[in-house]
Amino acid sequence: MNHEQSRALYDRALSVLPGGVNSSVRATRPYPFFVEKGDGGHVIDADGNRYIDFVLGYGPLLLGHSLPEQVQSAIQQHAAEGPMYGAPTEVEVELAEFVTRHVPSVEMLRFVNSGTEATVSAVRLARGYTGRDKIVVMQSGYHGAQESTLVEGEGDHTAPSSPGIPESFAEHTLTVPFNDEEAAHEVFEEHGDDIAAALTEPILGNYGIVHPVEGYHETLRELCDDHGSLLIFDEVITGFRVGGLQCAQGAFGIDPDITTFGKIVGGGFPVGAIGGKSEIIEQFTPAGDVFQSGTFSGHPVTMAAGLETLRYAAEHDVYSHVNELGDRLRSGLQDILRDQAPEYTVVGRDSMFKVIFTRDGPDSFDGHCEAGCRQQESCPRFDYCPKNGGDVKQAETERWERLFWPAMKDRGVFLTANQFESQFICDAHTGEDIENALEAYKEAI
Known part of the structure; x- marks a missing residue:
């Protein structure tokens, strides 16, 4: 992907905005891409690159960018x-x-x-x-x-x-x-x-x-x-x-x-x-x-x-749509982790989701909570799933931020920029978006 315009805009921003941003979570490495416009469940940056948007303004956009x-x-x-x-x-x-x-x-x-x-x-x-x-x-x-x-x-x-x-x-x-x-x-x-x-x-x-x-x-x-x-x-x-x-x-x-x-x-x-x-x-x-x-x-x-x-x-039954996509995405992520990183944990509920790069866990997903951790004591992973913010902080946060996030961005998927912030699904997302995102996860993880 070409990011010349975003880099130039960031260079200008550094002169007039502290850290080049107006909210610290936007300060991605080595510099953020600057969004030009939204389109349904996607954003397009200043260089014309298109991304599936799972940030959605950090949560406000239940319906996506193209409003009814x-x-x-x-x-x-x-x-x-x-x-x-x-x-x-x-x-x-x-x-x-x-x-x-x-x-x-x-x-x-x-x-x-x-x-x-x-x-x-x-x-x-x-x-x-x-x-x-x-x-x-x-x-x-x-x-x-x-x-x-x-x-x-x-x-x-x-x-x-x-x-x-x-x-x-x-x-x-x-x-x-x-x-x-x-x-x-x-x-x-x-x-x-x-x-x-x-x-x-x-x-x-x-x-x-x-x-x-x-x-x-x-x-x-x-x-x-x-x-x-x-x-x-x-x-x-x-x-x-x-x-x-x-x-x-x-x-x-x-x-x-x-x-x-x-x-x-x-x-x-x-x-x-x-x-x-x-x-x-x-x-x-x-x-x-x-x-x-x-x-x-x-x-x-x-x-x-x-x-x-x-x-x-x-x-318009928006919640049924976004929650069904959320279940499909989290279930698909668990299938990927089962094969590639069984120590990691899929979390979320309804239209919220995240993969936490936990360091310990069973080698198997047998009997686990379906479509994301629900803290069920009967789950074999219960003792390993994060119970509080301190547990999340012990995860591989640097790997998530320095390697995984850029890899997903390069594959056209816009995620929140660190291990901690939630990610979201909106009504404008489609089944195709979910499948494309899962393919990106499979390659990036």
Whole structure:
């Protein structure tokens, strides 16, 4: 593949953008390719190279790049009527009504502009509602670029994971490994009266894709109830992707007190949202005293894109299509690994997928979880499948990034640029895309 234009653009970008990018995960080696346009389930770069796109903007594009007419028309109509107003519009009410009808735990919403803004606001809300300061997060879980969750360490021995964050922020953040019920019990036993909330992704989506073991979310729910804390589900990634319109919480049968959304709920435009029980969400100003505000919140173009995307998904059986392709891809990947790298692990659910380059595992896939790891204790690979972010970190992350990712790119498959970020399937992908991707995996692995 020729990448002369991308290289030239990167050279220009280095002079005006730190690292040449506006998000650190885009900084691939030796330089990123620059996208010129999307086409269905594909992207085309500045040099005319075409790729099957499994990044999909890191998750927002449930329908792909070529939007259906009803979605496109709604976006164009609202853009033509005026960029934004600083006043409420009907479409933001309609999108809130759609979400509250379909997500079991959500009675009320506040729209914001990013997943990070949603989790920042959710943590502030939990602290304001409970009158407590401490929050529990999962080690290696990701909740956006916010000070309260950019921490490292174990239990109450935490420190900021980035320069620029005062130590005092980390003092109020407690960490436990995902899927470790014993650690969760211990931290609540020691600090329960001071814990405002436990914050977790239903499925770890930014550190590999790690499925919960049976009973883990139920344990968090019970601990929060017993200690008067709130359970926050970060569904920025899983929302309206895992579990369809009910989201992951519907698939797992868990009712969190607060849910954060992003990505798909904005139909590909910048968005975030905080949803939950009315008595909690009404603590936001102006109904309550917990300050939350934003110039671009409820932007009409974003609201229209999100509403029509979700309506289209509901009316056209989108989830059956993308989930069937996801099962086919993960099953095909397991067949490839059985022959070429049985120590590796296929993970994912519905339209999320990834191959984790785990270092240990049985030589056989006999009796394994079908179409990706589901943490079933009856599976012979159960003890070897990653249970938390630390386990994923022990995988061959350098091989994935330095050798495998470029090899897949050279074969026309665009994957997220490291071992940790999720990959996705959209409605515009076809069976042919899946077969072509599997051939690329077979050659690259």
